[in-house]
Amino acid sequence: MGVTIAGLDILVKRIIWGVFLIVLAVGLYWCWLNGDWLIYHMQRQYDKEAYGLSWKVDISTAGEKARKEEKQLLIVFLKEGDITSDNLKRVLAQPTFKPVENNYVLLLVDYPADISKLSTREKTYCDELVKRYNIDKFGVLIVAEPLEGGQKEVRRIRYTREMPSSLLNQLAGGRFIAKPMVDSTPKRQPLKIPGLSAKPSANKR
Incomplete structure (x- = not known):
């Protein structure tokens, strides 16, 4: 019984560690995807x-x-x-x-x-x-x-x-002519994970 409990404890720790690594990877991917947006908002201050x-x-x-x-x-x-x-x-x-x-x-x-x-x-x-x-x-x-x-x-x-x-x-340096407004503000990109973000297509009969 002791071995079983110890094995279960190890399994739980591995699951927690695995979830942590997945969350970390997703977070890093989001930061990479929105790097320009993050820098822009840090500089906005x-x-x-x-x-x-x-x-x-x-x-x-x-x-x-x-x-x-x-x-x-x-x-x-x-x-x-x-x-x-x-x-x-x-x-x-x-x-x-x-x-x-x-x-x-x-x-x-x-x-x-x-x-x-x-x-x-x-x-x-x-x-x-x-x-x-x-x-x-x-x-x-x-x-x-x-x-x-x-x-x-x-x-x-x-x-x-x-x-x-x-x-x-x-x-x-002459006649001032206002140009059309240009906005180069980076836009926040949605998180798209391959294989998870795609919507399942309906089966055609």
Whole structure:
């Protein structure tokens, strides 16, 4: 009887271990299938909604998104308390400026009056872009091409009280024409296990 109980105990442990391995394998397969979707949602915590627009606050993910959607980058440098920045903020929030999201992936560098309010990560990101683009005044907009390994500056504009339509034209280097909206957001893929997901076909007579 003792041997039987011991054998049963081993069998139960093997079944539990087998179920665990199956669940682990299915989980790993799902992660592999939805890798882009998982990465996107982990990075979403660093995205920002401000002035009625959606911004990236990470240069590498912004560049990747811009390349996928065949857009340029628009980097906006703002500082609280700076008159030019405050005037530009009002234009950014205008509904007539909203189409800028169709043509550009937006990157925001926005310093509060109290720098300590920035997280260490965001301050490092802001300082890096200020240094990279030699920003000595704020209320500046930079259009850049999202090249592999870096960005190439196309044009630089310091805001001087232009209306939204005029500013859009300056950014475009001519007449601004809004492109159709492109969404490269990865979609979550359903779990399909060969042999289990397929529906049984009805027997034909």
